[in-house]
Amino acid sequence: xxxxxxxQSAGCGGCSMSLLNAESPDLLSILESAGINLLWxxxxxxxxxxxxxxxxxxxxxxxxxxxxxxxxxxxxxGPNGTGRFxxxxxxxxxxxxxxxxxxxxxxxxxxxxxxxxxxGISAAGENxxxxxxxxxxxELAGGLLGDHYRSVAGFKAINISxxxxxxxxxxxxxxxxxxxxxxxxALDAFGRPRMYADQLVHHGCNRNEYYEYKASAESPGERxxxxxxxxxxxxxxxxxCNSRPWNGEGSCTKGGYACINCTAPEFEEPGHxxxxxxxxxxxxxxxxxxxxxxWFVALASLSKAATPDRLRKNATSExxxxxxxxxxxxx
Amino acid sequence: xxxxxxGPFNRxxxxxxxxxxIEEGQVNSARVNSPLFRGFERxxxxxxxxxxxxxxxxxxxxxxxxxSVACANALADLMDLDVxxxxxxxxNLVLANENMTDLLTHFYLFxxxxxxxxxxxxxxxxxxxxxxxxxxxxxxxxxxxxxxSDFLHLMGIMAGKWPHTLSLQPGGSSxxxxxxxxxxxxxxxxxxxxxxxxxxxxxDLEAITELQSVDELQDWxxxxxxxxxxxxxxxxxxxxxxxxxxxxxxxxxxxxGNYPVKGxxxxxxxxxxxxxxxxxxxxxxxxxxxxxxxxxxxxxxxxSSGITEPSLDNSEAYSWCKAPRLxxxxxxxxxLSRQLINGHPLITDLVRQQGATVxxxxxxxxxxxxxxxxxxxxxxxxxxxxxxxxxxGKLPKxxxxxxxxxxxxxxxxxxxxxxxxxxxNYQIIAPTTWNFSPRxxxxxxxxxxxxxxxxxxxxxxxxxxxxxxxxxSFDPCMVCTxx
Numbered sequence: 001x002x003x004x005x006x007x008q009s010a011g012c013g014g015c016s017m018s019l020l021n022a023e024s025p026d027l028l029s030i031l032e033s034a035g036i037n038l039l040w041x042x043x044x045x046x047x048x049x050x051x052x053x054x055x056x057x058x059x060x061x062x063x064x065x066x067x068x069x070x071x072x073x074x075x076x077x078g079p080n081g082t083g084r085f086x087x088x089x090x091x092x093x094x095x096x097x098x099x100x101x102x103x104x105x106x107x108x109x110x111x112x113x114x115x116x117x118x119x120g121i122s123a124a125g126e127n128x129x130x131x132x133x134x135x136x137x138x139e140l141a142g143g144l145l146g147d148h149y150r151s152v153a154g155f156k157a158i159n160i161s162x163x164x165x166x167x168x169x170x171x172x173x174x175x176x177x178x179x180x181x182x183x184x185x186a187l188d189a190f191g192r193p194r195m196y197a198d199q200l201v202h203h204g205c206n207r208n209e210y211y212e213y214k215a216s217a218e219s220p221g222e223r224x225x226x227x228x229x230x231x232x233x234x235x236x237x238x239x240x241c242n243s244r245p246w247n248g249e250g251s252c253t254k255g256g257y258a259c260i261n262c263t264a265p266e267f268e269e270p271g272h273x274x275x276x277x278x279x280x281x282x283x284x285x286x287x288x289x290x291x292x293x294x295w296f297v298a299l300a301s302l303s304k305a306a307t308p309d310r311l312r313k314n315a316t317s318e319x320x321x322x323x324x325x326x327x328x329x330x331x
Numbered sequence: 332x333x334x335x336x337x338g339p340f341n342r343x344x345x346x347x348x349x350x351x352x353i354e355e356g357q358v359n360s361a362r363v364n365s366p367l368f369r370g371f372e373r374x375x376x377x378x379x380x381x382x383x384x385x386x387x388x389x390x391x392x393x394x395x396x397x398x399s400v401a402c403a404n405a406l407a408d409l410m411d412l413d414v415x416x417x418x419x420x421x422x423n424l425v426l427a428n429e430n431m432t433d434l435l436t437h438f439y440l441f442x443x444x445x446x447x448x449x450x451x452x453x454x455x456x457x458x459x460x461x462x463x464x465x466x467x468x469x470x471x472x473x474x475x476x477x478x479x480s481d482f483l484h485l486m487g488i489m490a491g492k493w494p495h496t497l498s499l500q501p502g503g504s505s506x507x508x509x510x511x512x513x514x515x516x517x518x519x520x521x522x523x524x525x526x527x528x529x530x531x532x533x534x535d536l537e538a539i540t541e542l543q544s545v546d547e548l549q550d551w552x553x554x555x556x557x558x559x560x561x562x563x564x565x566x567x568x569x570x571x572x573x574x575x576x577x578x579x580x581x582x583x584x585x586x587x588g589n590y591p592v593k594g595x596x597x598x599x600x601x602x603x604x605x606x607x608x609x610x611x612x613x614x615x616x617x618x619x620x621x622x623x624x625x626x627x628x629x630x631x632x633x634x635s636s637g638i639t640e641p642s643l644d645n646s647e648a649y650s651w652c653k654a655p656r657l658x659x660x661x662x663x664x665x666x667l668s669r670q671l672i673n674g675h676p677l678i679t680d681l682v683r684q685q686g687a688t689v690x691x692x693x694x695x696x697x698x699x700x701x702x703x704x705x706x707x708x709x710x711x712x713x714x715x716x717x718x719x720x721x722x723x724g725k726l727p728k729x730x731x732x733x734x735x736x737x738x739x740x741x742x743x744x745x746x747x748x749x750x751x752x753x754x755x756n757y758q759i760i761a762p763t764t765w766n767f768s769p770r771x772x773x774x775x776x777x778x779x780x781x782x783x784x785x786x787x788x789x790x791x792x793x794x795x796x797x798x799x800x801x802x803x804s805f806d807p808c809m810v811c812t813x814x
Contacts, residue, residue, distance in 0.1 A: 048341050128641070252492065
């Protein structure tokens with residue numbers, strides 16, 4: 001059995017809720033068939049109070065082998081380095097201290113969600129709680145445990161970032177690690193599993209035809225591409241959200257709103273409104289990944305000039321005005 | 332007298348610690364501590380108003396949409412913007428999808444597993460209940476998870492994803508529903524209804540919603556074997572364990588009402604104080620900091636001028652949670668409050684006979700599930716793909732707005748102020764802030780603190796099972812509580 005302990009630090013619990021959305025197969029079937037044993041999970045386990053503390057203590061005294069420590073939520077170091085903003089109920093000890101101790105005992109360490117990976121939403125604004133990720137503070141390596149930290153099996157934290165995570169990002173990464181297949185090269189520069197982070201949200205976006213012709217939406221609910229006006233970062237965001245569906249059907253862009261690049265460190269403070277594209281001289285500041293600026297400008301103006309009427313009109317409409325023309329063999 | 336500290340308290344959303352003074356085999360007094368402070372009210376200060384739609388759902392992963400709707404309503408109030416009918420219907424569907432999912436998740440994953448605990452091993456019903464509700468292993472929870480995921484396909488279609496959608500806008504929904512999607516929604520809701528009728532209720536939903544009294548409920552339960560459905564099983568356990576005598580609340584209730592269509596809320600708002608139902612006067616809501624690790628107010632403040640300044644200097648304090656009060660009263664929120672104030676005859680009779688208890692809270696949740704699912708089918712049918720889903724408005728540079736909504740767990744309010752185009756204050760009172768508040772200036776305990784007094788504790792119990800039933804009967808959401 002591959003023993004997993006799941007603790008919720010300073011977050012919203014949304015990554016756990018998303019995990020429960022796993023389907024075909026469902027979460028419990030996935031874990032059971034992969035030989036993954038949940039030592040304890042706050043939403044799923046029977047044990048409460050002293051029964052939980054006993055599990056934690058048995059891990060610390062090496063009576064239970066801990067294969068994976070999954071931390072959901074950022075770590076609050078405040079006030080003044082005490083961790084007092086988040087005490088683990090019934091223990092008189094901060095979650096910060098528990099994580100520091102347990103992370104020394106685990107063969108692998110998982111940061112579940114962008115809060116645990118980088119600080120995330122909990123670290124937004126003035127960050128009076130001194131929230132941080134496990135091994136990153138924003139883009140900066142370090143965080144709670146320091147860049148030098150290695151789990152018992154000799155690896156850095158595995159950052160399954162996202163706000164929330166897709167259930168399959170978690171289950172697939174856990175299974176791969178449980179199979180003993182984990183290696184350093186499986187993670188990207190921000191510690192994210194490349195299985196999902198080597199893709200862009202743009203890939204498979206249902207608005208791609210509008211993107212090709214720079215036929216842009218201007219307000220929520222419109223059908224066009226959301227990059228030019230509405231803050232969409234799908235062409236830069238590392239995740240496979242449009243290649244595999246959320247809740248069986250959707251994605252942010254399918255839901256009619258911008259990708260806010262929630263798998264990236266510091267997404268919580270974009271420096272401008274999330275849903276407005278910052279521009280210089282009418283050109284969006286953030287260009288598609290790997291695209292030279294001059295080419296982007298040239299192609300954008302060319303494609304704008306070539307935009308079919310169908311796309312131009314549909315782009316700023318809620319409902320489809322013009323369906324695609326039907327090609328017949330004979331006119 | 333002895334004192335026990337129960338925590339970490341799981342199968343609640345977030346972190347919870349309860350301190351119990353025990354005397355002569357029962358709880359003499361309780362203190363409820365919400366041990367996590369993240370400071371969303373501070374995170375929101377200085378942000379652009381529309382960006383609150385990104386931050387506020389992330390207060391909570393289980394009430395995410397409720398937070399979005401409260402925020403969108405507050406922004407609509409600020410912008411003086413109305414919503415097209417499709418926008419209302421879409422918002423109702425997405426909100427009801429979350430709320431109904433939460434009622435279901437609570438019953439199977441959070442509440443029922445406590446009856447499969449070893450302490451009940453000698454009970455005649457134990458082996459059946461253990462095989463169905465044992466945490467992680469029970470057949471009922473294993474069957475529930477796929478039904479839950481299938482039901483949440485509604486989110487995939489209408490909100491992109493759950494939790495943390497950005498589709499809920501001040502002017503409606505950013506996701507216009509296409510004709511084929513409308514049909515798919517009907518299939519998704521219809522199939523979930525079938526699951527509920529087959530497994531949870533063992534009967535048509537109407538057979539549940541039309542129950543007029545406690546006697547009729549009893550007659551209905553007696554029509555089939557107690558193990559024939561999950562609702563009947565709960566009623567059987569409740570009868571054997573006398574859950575109708577456990578966890579008595581304050582008997583004062585509040586509901587903001589929910590699911591408006593053309594100005595009429597499907598679930599009415601109101602207060603129930605001293606046995607009388609009246610309209611909500613939100614100017615009578617205050618938050619008290621007397622026992623919270625907070626400073627910045629000698630007197631309780633209305634949330635429109637509330638202050639969030641964490642401080643460990645208050646030596647009386649034992650929680651990060653502020654203490655909200657309505658007309659200085661300690662009020663309970665949740666499905667029981669909603670269905671009582673909305674006048675459901677069975678729930679009215681239940682409260683008249685037993686007040687707010689573990690049993691009445693659970694029955695009210697399940698009755699609400701049976702009531703709202705057919706309404707969701709009605710709303711989905713009423714969507715018109717040819718009409719608009721979202722109105723656009725303009726943000727004022729200065730102003731204020733209020734958003735009030737019912738999350739699964741009860742009344743959720745957002746109070747927002749904008750100055751020079753930026754958020755200058757944002758105050759949130761969440762359902763569990765009401766239910767799990769600490770004491771106030773008059774040292775009057777919160778709802779749970781009062782509900783725990785008198786709870787039996789068996790010798791040697793470290794986390795008394797009766798305490799667990801009571802705490803979980805509220806379906807607390809601790810991440811919302813302090814935010």
